[in-house]
Amino acid sequence: xxxxxxxxxxxxxxxxxxxxxxxxxxxxxxxxxxxxxxxxxxxxxxxxxxxxxxxxxxxxxxxxxxxxxxxxxxxxxxxxxxxxxxxxxxxxxxxxxxxxxxxxxxxxxxxxxxxxxxxxxxxxxxxxxxxxxxxxxxxxxxxxxxxxxxxxxxxxxxxxxxxxxxxxxxxxxxxxxxxxxxxxxxxxxxxxxxxxxxxxxxxxxxxxxxxxxxxxxxxxxxxxxx
Numbered sequence: 079x080x081x082x083x084x085x086x087x088x089x090x091x092x093x094x095x096x097x098x099x100x101x102x103x104x105x106x107x108x109x110x111x112x113x114x115x116x117x118x119x120x121x122x123x124x125x126x127x128x129x130x131x132x133x134x135x136x137x138x139x140x141x142x143x144x145x146x147x148x149x150x151x152x153x154x155x156x157x158x159x160x161x162x163x164x165x166x167x168x169x170x171x172x173x174x175x176x177x178x179x180x181x182x183x184x185x186x187x188x189x190x191x192x193x194x195x196x197x198x199x200x201x202x203x204x205x206x207x208x209x210x211x212x213x214x215x216x217x218x219x220x221x222x223x224x225x226x227x228x229x230x231x232x233x234x235x236x237x238x239x240x241x242x243x244x245x246x247x248x249x250x251x252x253x254x255x256x257x258x259x260x261x262x263x264x265x266x267x268x269x270x271x272x273x274x275x276x277x278x279x280x281x282x283x284x285x286x287x288x289x290x291x292x293x294x295x296x297x298x299x300x301x302x303x304x
Contacts, residue, residue, distance in 0.1 A: 080106040085131045086131065094129055127152070130142070138162075140153075140169070143169035153174045155175075236270075249263050276294060
């Protein structure tokens with residue numbers, strides 16, 4: 079992920095970078111402190127995500143949004159007035175964080191961007207994909223026993239896909255079966271590990287990088303979740 083951070087406070091920009099490192103998204107992080115510098119950077123470089131402050135030395139971030147059509151944008155700002163929030167949302171920002179914010183909320187915003195990018199990368203988009211994206215972060219009353227952002231409907235599909243596996247499986251294998259983003263599937267697998275339905279081990283392949291492989295620890299618990 080190629081990221082451009084537009085933030086005039088070096089301390090806040092450093093926090094953004096540290097949070098991206100915790101998300102293991104550190105390959106191409108870039109930082110500018112003004113709108114003019116951002117415009118110049120975008121003329122010369124490709125970007126997958128823009129993290130935008132509102133109060134900058136040479137203008138307001140929301141005024142720059144019409145020029146950023148086509149870029150996934152997360153606004154992270156102290157601005158919490160209705161006019162600014164409305165301007166940001168009407169110009170298509172993927173998420174809006176009010177300073178100060180937690181790592182957990184930041185992580186959720188990045189996951190949402192990755193789900194958004196994955197959704198738009200499909201040649202055809204079915205209703206399930208749209209619903210999973212639009213309902214990201216929402217929990218219905220009858221689903222309050224699940225972690226925030228997880229859906230019982232999608233959990234059932236994940237479990238059914240798991241039951242098709244004869245041996246250990248990876249996040250990518252389940253994502254391919256369901257045509258749902260790997261990031262989203264990982265949330266459901268993490269939940270099943272946390273409640274001792276699955277176990278997770280690391281295996282090393284030729285690339286030298288570990289890959290998480292999941293196995294069913296309790297068939298009976300898995301059945302009860304359906």
